[in-house]
Amino acid sequence: MRLVVFGASGATGRHVVSLAAKDGWSVRAVVRSEAQRSTLTGADEPILGDPTEPADVARVMGGADAVAVCLGISRRTRSPFAPLVSPADLTSRSVATIVQAMQREGVRRIVYVSAFGAGDSWPRIPWWGRAFLRLSQVRHSMLDHTRSERLLAGSGLEWTALRPMLLDDAPSALPAQEMRPGDSLLSKVSRESLARRVVAVLGEPLTHGRAVALVAGKAHMSATTTSHA
């Protein structure tokens, strides 16, 4: 089974590539520079390409069984107020291009890394969080994830959008879990756990056509450690 990963050089994308390969996928990883192509580990086929360029996307889609999109609109630094260095419509323009190529090639399954706050999850962010997002450059990512999710919803494909709230780079064996009422919106999901979830949902038909909000899983304490006898 062949998986095409867009945004394969990113912090989440790199985990998706290596975890999918360990899970038995043949991974075609799309990156945009020769330096990334030569340093990427785990991919059977690291390929140079622009996710917004129809010819590049058509070229990598042949023979694919599924697609994972881990693209993100980059800023000059990780500060939420730093200027953008990616186009403000990078993710939606890429999704439009990818969806068209999938429809042409008959590829059905796509998992998209979105963000909590996109689409109908926006009103669930408290007012102070929404004010912060509106003032910062992160608003561009949120608006564009919303546009991407709309494109997926109208695509007729078997799509799943994953919406973590906050990400960090801590290594974690804990799963990224679906958000339940009462879960903290400030829960940080490790990019490694998110990637594990991306790979897992590729084979979960119950997530087709859904945007799934994610929080960090909690460690389960054993009966012995919770006993205070």
Ligand SMILES: NC(=O)c1ccc[n+]([C@@H]2O[C@H](COP(=O)([O-])OP(=O)(O)OC[C@H]3O[C@@H](n4cnc5c(N)ncnc54)[C@H](OP(=O)(O)O)[C@@H]3O)[C@@H](O)[C@H]2O)c1
């Ligand atoms: N940060 C958070 O707390 C948070 C919370 C929720 C959701 N998210 C979402 O999670 C997703 C993944 O985040 P991440 O931190 O893993 O991303 P990241 O490390 O910033 O990776 C972004 C990826 O997009 C690629 N990219 C950026 N601009 C491009 C362009 N113009 N053309 C082609 N490729 C381009 C990058 O390629 P290069 O390596 O070549 O730059 C990289 O592969 C993002 O969509 C983000 O909005 C983030």
